[in-house]
Amino acid sequence: MKQPPQKKDGPPVASSVAASERGVDRPVEKERKKDLPPPRMQFDDESRVDKAKRRSLLNQPEARNRVELFRHLPPHKNGSQLPYLESKFFELHEMHPSVYKVGLQYLTGDTSGGNARCIAMLQAFQEAIRDYSTPPEKTLNRDLTSKIGGFVSFLIECRPLSMSMGNAIRFLKSRIARLPLTLSESEAKAALCSDIDRFINEKIVLADKVILRHAATKIRDGDVLLTYGSSCVVEMILLYAHEIGKQFRVVVVDSRPMLEGQKQLRRLVAKGLSCTYTQLNAISYVMHEVTRVFLGASSIFSNGTVYSRVGTASVAMVAHAFHVPVLVCCEAYKFHERVQLDSICFNELGDPDAVSKVPGREDVNYLDNLTDKQKENLQLLNLKYDATPSDYISVIVTDYGMIPPTSVPVIVREYRKEYLLI
């Protein structure tokens, strides 16, 4: 069943609601336009919204009940779009199958976590580069760059880029631009593939090994370590410390709706660590017996702010109030020059319906069957990330050693050339 991509209207209820929203906005906008410069937000601009809708691959129901403060963020792409997207495969002739596969994995949430997504994306790009052949009358540099750009737009459609992916794409594009023109096509492709391999190996795999060794020195016998959610680096640290024989126990803190901690808990218990599992609302109850907190990060900004899974900031603040040192473990390639002061201006929205439903508890259905009038008053918000201020972080463990949060811009400045291999 094919739906034409031009179809703009979602279910009629939603569109009428949206139309009324827009109707209200329009006269207000026209008045404001006389006095003020035109609004810069793309979402307010009618023609841009239409253009984006026409170009978008995924059929979005008109966004309703969205929180005003977060309207600038792209709405969540539902996993239920999967059959629709699968059917459109043959229309997307520009797409390489491995990139397509990775995009679908992002959409459904099978691949999540900064490192995993970045590695999956880079390996897909490697495949695409191997299968690439320069069309006649075009140079490899420019054409390949535009192709990569196309792949990236598709991936953004499926799920907004994480910081690690952004840095990796910047690295790849600069590498392509730097290719000497004298190379033949096969040599250029081989060089790019080996560069990608080197990036993955040096910046992720080896960096993780260095981080393990540094972080394990901070774990003493008798410690009670707290970890939040599921970070691959923190899990590696705990397993490594257990292997080298340190005696400690772990408290895994988890939160709805993702409940990512459960997977990590399973893996830790399988290796024989003694674990405690609790939810985020009990954090101040368990914090008094915790000696160290280990957190992962999606990215760290230049003012030392840690951008990580939503809930991390709460854990760090409670730990700080109890004078428990907080260690953030993050590879250096995830550092970014941006400065972010709050969790609002840049974030990612998750599925709002996941907040109102509890899987496995059909009796918790208080938010079902609301009338439209009631639904207008209810706005569901599901954020994916939050920003932890640098005051709550004791130390950042990177492959460059243990640094205080104030030294992130130093690493970015000194090693930007090196860590992005630019």
Add this chain to the structure above:
Amino acid sequence: MWWRSASFILDRQQEQNANVPPNPESLLHSSPPSSMADSLQNPKPNVSAYYQTRAAHHAVVTSDWLAQAQAAVSIQTEDDSSGSDGRIAPVTGGKGDDKAFSVIDEFNSWRKQPDLAEAVAAIRALAAVIRASQATTMMELEIELKKASDSLKAWDTTSISLTAGCDLFMRYVTRTSALEYEDFNSARSRLIERAEKFGEISCKARRIIAMLCQDFIFDGCTILVHGFSRVVFEVLKTAAQNKKHFRVFCSEGRPDRTGLRLSNELAKLDVPVKLLIDSAVAYTMDEVDMVFVGADGIVESGGIINMMGTYQIALVSHSMNKPVYVAAESYKFARLYPLDQKDLGPALRTIDFGVPIPSKVEVEKSARDYTPPQYLTLLFTDLGVLTPSVVSDELIQLYL
């Protein structure tokens, strides 16, 4: 809940370890163990040699204490001489013995001079290694120096300036050896020259720091000082020579009672001095305008490691909004990152209470504590006046 706390378990473990002959490497440091170090252990690892030396230089010395110390030192040298012959697997026959013996011996002889900084003593000892070495290429010399440096570091793991000084010199050597065009002998003489100059650099550093501090000492101010730091003494001496009117509160600094020594020296300079017992610091903090301390080591977070009592004074000053200034040379920057007090390797020293203590009573024997960077206002170093967050910047530039 105290029976479950990590520090309690750690202390219990240390007790158990104390019954077994202790190996400093088993205590959790960030420095990597070396196999060579096992053979050249400090024969009295329970007591920090660094703090013993400081006590010897600056503390009030009673005659029987002196006798004890001398006896202890002579036992150590005997152990060294008897131990090193048997324990070292000689790489170059008898030369290995001599060298290993001479490094630590040299170091000890340099260190005995009270005015010489630890790091300078270490570098002079390493310079002696270069002089005595028979190597013919830079690579060989580097390897010898590395071995000597490792053995020095392992001999006293608690001294941060020693480790930092060794690391700095090794770094200079590595950078020098990268220059291919020089012939070996001129490179070698340059290294020796540099090592000799380091002593002057250290003295000059003190003078630079003293000059930088002058702007912060205003007429009529009251300065609180803790412990006997030669750098801080230089600062106060220069201020007195510049005819500034200020007075100094010295905390007693038990158990070494370094405050007594410092107040003595200051009185000779005609600076008004008031002596406080350690518990009186909070009581007098109202009248104080600023706090000056030295540092045994400055760590990567920007905090300092200094004589026991510094953290207490910093906490009191911070809560009463008095600035805490740290005066230290830049070679004391170390790549450590303590998260709390117990995260440092233990540096223990014997405390003499004057009366016999029953054996069932435990005594907190640590000689140093860690002051986190949020309680420090400024660091005065020979690189300039820095804020604590710049330390990591400097370290990254130096070591990475």
